[in-house]
Amino acid sequence: xxxxxxxxxxxxxxxxxxxxxxxxxxxxxxxxxxxxxxxxxxxxxxxxxxxxxxxxxxxxxxxxxxxxxxxxxxxxxxxxxxxxxxxxxxxxxxxxxxxxxxxxxxxxxxxxxxxxxxxxxxxxxxxxxxxxxxxxxxxxxxxxxxxxxxxxxxxxxxxxxxxxxxxxxxxxxxxxxxxxxxxxxxxxxxxxxxxxxxxxxxxxxxxxxxxxxxxxxxxxxxxxxxxxxxxxxxxxxxxxxxxxxxxxxxxxxxxxxxxxxxxxxxxxxxxxxxxxxxxxxxxxxxxxxxxxxxxxxxxxxxxxxxxxxxxxxxxxxxxxxxxxxxxxxxxxxxxxxxxxxxxxxxxxxxxxxxxxxxxxxxxxxxxxxxxxxxxxxxxxxxxxxxxxxxxxxxxxxxxxxxxxxxxxxxxxxxxxxxxxxxxxxxxxxxxxxxxxxxxxxxxxxxxxxxxxxxxxxxxxxxxxxxxxxxxxxxxxxxxxxxxxxxxxxxxxxxxxxxxxxxxxxxxxxxxxxxxxxxxxxxxxxxxxxxxxxxxxxxxxxxxxxxxxxxxxxxxxxxxxxxxxxxxxxxxxxxxxxxxxxxxxxxxxxxxxxxxxxxxxxxxxxxxxxxxxxxxxxxxxxxxxxxxxxxxxxxxxxxxxxxxxxxxxxxxxxxxxxxxxxxxxxxxxxxxxxxxxxxxxxxxxxxxxxxxxxxxxxxxxxxxxxxxxxxxxxxxxxxxxxxxxxxxxxxxxxxxxxxxxxxxxxxxxxxxxxxxxxxxxxxxxxxxxxxxxxxxxxxxxxxxxxxxxxxxxxxxxxxxxxxxxx
Numbered sequence: 001x002x003x004x005x006x007x008x009x010x011x012x013x014x015x016x017x018x019x020x021x022x023x024x025x026x027x028x029x030x031x032x033x034x035x036x037x038x039x040x041x042x043x044x045x046x047x048x049x050x051x052x053x054x055x056x057x058x059x060x061x062x063x064x065x066x067x068x069x070x071x072x073x074x075x076x077x078x079x080x081x082x083x084x085x086x087x088x089x090x091x092x093x094x095x096x097x098x099x100x101x102x103x104x105x106x107x108x109x110x111x112x113x114x115x116x117x118x119x120x121x122x123x124x125x126x127x128x129x130x131x132x133x134x135x136x137x138x139x140x141x142x143x144x145x146x147x148x149x150x151x152x153x154x155x156x157x158x159x160x161x162x163x164x165x166x167x168x169x170x171x172x173x174x175x176x177x178x179x180x181x182x183x184x185x186x187x188x189x190x191x192x193x194x195x196x197x198x199x200x201x202x203x204x205x206x207x208x209x210x211x212x213x214x215x216x217x218x219x220x221x222x223x224x225x226x227x228x229x230x231x232x233x234x235x236x237x238x239x240x241x242x243x244x245x246x247x248x249x250x251x252x253x254x255x256x257x258x259x260x261x262x263x264x265x266x267x268x269x270x271x272x273x274x275x276x277x278x279x280x281x282x283x284x285x286x287x288x289x290x291x292x293x294x295x296x297x298x299x300x301x302x303x304x305x306x307x308x309x310x311x312x313x314x315x316x317x318x319x320x321x322x323x324x325x326x327x328x329x330x331x332x333x334x335x336x337x338x339x340x341x342x343x344x345x346x347x348x349x350x351x352x353x354x355x356x357x358x359x360x361x362x363x364x365x366x367x368x369x370x371x372x373x374x375x376x377x378x379x380x381x382x383x384x385x386x387x388x389x390x391x392x393x394x395x396x397x398x399x400x401x402x403x404x405x406x407x408x409x410x411x412x413x414x415x416x417x418x419x420x421x422x423x424x425x426x427x428x429x430x431x432x433x434x435x436x437x438x439x440x441x442x443x444x445x446x447x448x449x450x451x452x453x454x455x456x457x458x459x460x461x462x463x464x465x466x467x468x469x470x471x472x473x474x475x476x477x478x479x480x481x482x483x484x485x486x487x488x489x490x491x492x493x494x495x496x497x498x499x500x501x502x503x504x505x506x507x508x509x510x511x512x513x514x515x516x517x518x519x520x521x522x523x524x525x526x527x528x529x530x531x532x533x534x535x536x537x538x539x540x541x542x543x544x545x546x547x548x549x550x551x552x553x554x555x556x557x558x559x560x561x562x563x564x565x566x567x568x569x570x571x572x573x574x575x576x577x578x579x580x581x582x583x584x585x586x587x588x589x590x591x592x593x594x595x596x597x598x599x600x601x602x603x604x605x606x607x608x609x610x611x612x613x614x615x616x617x618x619x620x621x622x623x624x625x626x627x628x629x630x631x632x633x634x635x636x637x638x639x640x641x642x643x644x645x646x647x648x649x650x651x652x653x654x655x656x657x658x659x660x661x662x663x664x665x666x667x668x669x670x671x672x673x674x675x676x677x678x679x680x681x682x683x684x685x686x687x688x689x690x691x692x693x694x695x696x697x698x699x700x701x702x703x704x705x706x707x708x709x710x711x712x713x714x715x716x717x718x719x720x721x722x723x724x725x726x727x728x729x730x731x732x733x734x735x736x737x738x739x740x741x742x743x744x745x746x747x748x749x750x751x752x753x754x755x756x757x758x759x760x761x762x763x764x765x766x767x768x769x770x771x772x773x774x775x776x777x778x779x780x781x782x783x784x785x786x787x788x789x790x791x792x793x794x795x796x797x798x799x800x801x802x803x804x805x
Contacts, residue, residue, distance in 0.1 A: 071151015
């Protein structure tokens with residue numbers, strides 16, 4: 001909600017309060033202030049100019065030589081290329097040395113041989129967005145009012161000497177989505193009662209009901225609906241004050257009728273819509289649900305296919321507006337309009353929200369209907385809009401509003417005791433202090449025996465229970481004035497669970513290996529959600545996703561990390577190592593009735609070089625074994641090395657079949673590690689990348705036995721063995737075979753050489769291992785070691801068909 005400080009000052013006396021002080025006080029009382037914009041800030045030496053003469057440039061087909069009165073003794077010459085430049089108009093002039101939007105400095109110069117002493121500006125060039133510039137000035141310069149004085153600063157003529165306070169309004173404070181609501185709030189802060197001027201409504205003799213009938217077929221979702229008719233209107237631009245006000249509030253001026261509906265929207269928070277009565281081509285208005293596949297072309301020129309959940313305004317037959325969201329193109333106000341049918345209504349918030357989401361149409365009107373409007377001012381807002389339209393267009397308001405249905409908005413009563421307020425807030429407020437706060441808020445009350453019965457006006461429909469009243473007292477009293485107290489009694493210290501401790505350790509381990517933690521979206525596309533999961537699962541789709549890129553709950557973490565890798569690669573960050581700990585969502589039953597099963601996973605993604613080249617080391621790229629090594633380090637730190645097994649896999653989804661392994665924990669598959677398939681990497685626009693993902697819950701919940709052994713005081717013995725073996729045999733298989741027969745003295749197995757090439761039979765490879773043996777109770781003899789080595793060799797040669805080299 002954009003709040004004009006000057007407009008707000010029309011309702012309250014704010015002479016002693018600056019915009020900055022007001023914004024700070026609003027933040028303290030509970031309405032967040034996003035910022036303050038001073039439209040004239042950054043501009044310098046921008047003045048009013050009067051074009052006295054305008055002739056075509058002799059050496060250009062679009063430039064014009066203008067003699068401009070800027071309040072000096074003599075006119076100054078300025079070259080202008082705007083298509084709407086002409087003599088006898090007042091314009092915005094940036095003098096030599098001026099600063100305009102973007103801190104651009106204007107200098108004296110020559111254009112096609114002619115001197116130009118400054119610049120005639122458009123609204124965009126002094127900081128206005130294209131979206132708020134009136135269409136007639138969108139591609140040219142802006143005309144200032146005729147009474148603008150040449151040479152004077154331009155800011156007051158455009159209301160740029162204002163301060164625009166940007167409020168972030170939460171759903172529970174929708175009453176502040178109007179200038180009147182903000183005025184009441186500020187009035188309570190400074191103990192003032194806002195004063196609102198009401199334009200008298202003058203009605204003609206003819207009854208509006210003779211010209212139009214209005215019916216509502218769905219009163220359960222449209223509890224209030226009325227139409228006022230204004231005849232003999234003349235469509236014209238709005239007066240300058242109204243145009244400036246709307247522009248500062250971020251709304252483009254259109255014409256006097258449409259601008260008034262937006263003015264009342266801002267003032268009352270009441271959405272209105274103006275129809276061209278003649279274009280309705282009917283003397284009936286019917287509000288109903290749309291029919292399936294019924295079509296309506298909205299004001300933005302888009303043809304919408306409606307469904308039965310949409311509320312529509314019809315001319316008795318065909319839709320002419322999408323209720324509460326946007327009007328129809330065929331009945332919009334144009335320069336030919338002479339009779340206006342003005343709508344004021346209350347629509348069901350849920351229906352409006354669903355319709356706005358369905359068509360991706362978010363408007364000022366739909367936002368207010370979604371959050372709620374003041375039911376007590378529906379009639380008043382409509383009457384004021386009709387009065388203003390009649391005043392600005394010269395029209396006549398027909399007698400009476402045509403009401404198909406209306407809703408009462410009585411004041412609500414809420415009771416609370418003084419003790420309850422003080423107990424909640426930890427204060428010692430008196431009856432007088434609390435009563436003064438209720439008076440400041442404009443809440444009537446009766447107090448008896450320290451109990452308040454407070455009458456809540458309809459404009460504060462958010463207040464319904466005593467806790468709401470406590471909040472109001474706290475806000476106006478000042479959150480910053482509430483006392484702070486320490487907890488009393490025994491305090492139970494919090495502590496981490498075993499799994500939380502392990503998870504923290506895992507983060508430390510991975511970060512010590514050079515990885516950075518990433519946090520990805522839990523929502524993704526359907527294709528990405530199923531890319532890397534090894535468990536078959538249904539997907540869980542949102543009914544109303546904000547975007548298709550965030551429509552399905554993820555079944556894996558890797559796809560999110562690949563998005564992070566792609567984002568960084570696109571920004572020239574080449575050496576990347578990410579990890580993420582997060583939930584995935586498996587669905588094995590009907591996703592419409594059963595919630596998904598949530599499972600904690602851990603994923604890694606690595607690309608680039610793990611060792612960069614310098615004066616003494618060569619560059620080394622990340623490969624499969626680097627990714628696998630990080631996991632092995634992790635499992636070793638968690639004392640899971642003996643229970644973990646890596647097996648070559650060619651069936652993992654979207655992974656390279658020759659550089660991928662499945663990970664098993666005690667015969668249960670818990671994940672994978674491998675290279676992203678080149679075609680998948682190409683689709684993500686990333687280089688060679690290695691990933692891993694494991695079921696973290698399975699790792700955390702696996703029970704391990706810790707056995708502590710003293711360091712042996714007897715020496716260890718190492719033996720090396722080189723094997724020629726089929727290239728299809730894995731290191732894991734060889735290691736398991738050795739452990740099966742090596743006995744209890746085997747302490748470690750280290751693979752220290754791998755070779756394929758000359759002197760090695762095709763289809764085979766050479767692997768060299770170092771085996772370390774130790775007996776904690778005695779010194780091992782050569783005979784013991786030889787017996788063990790013979791068992792190992794026999795196992796390898798007979799079962800794995802290895803040959804000792």
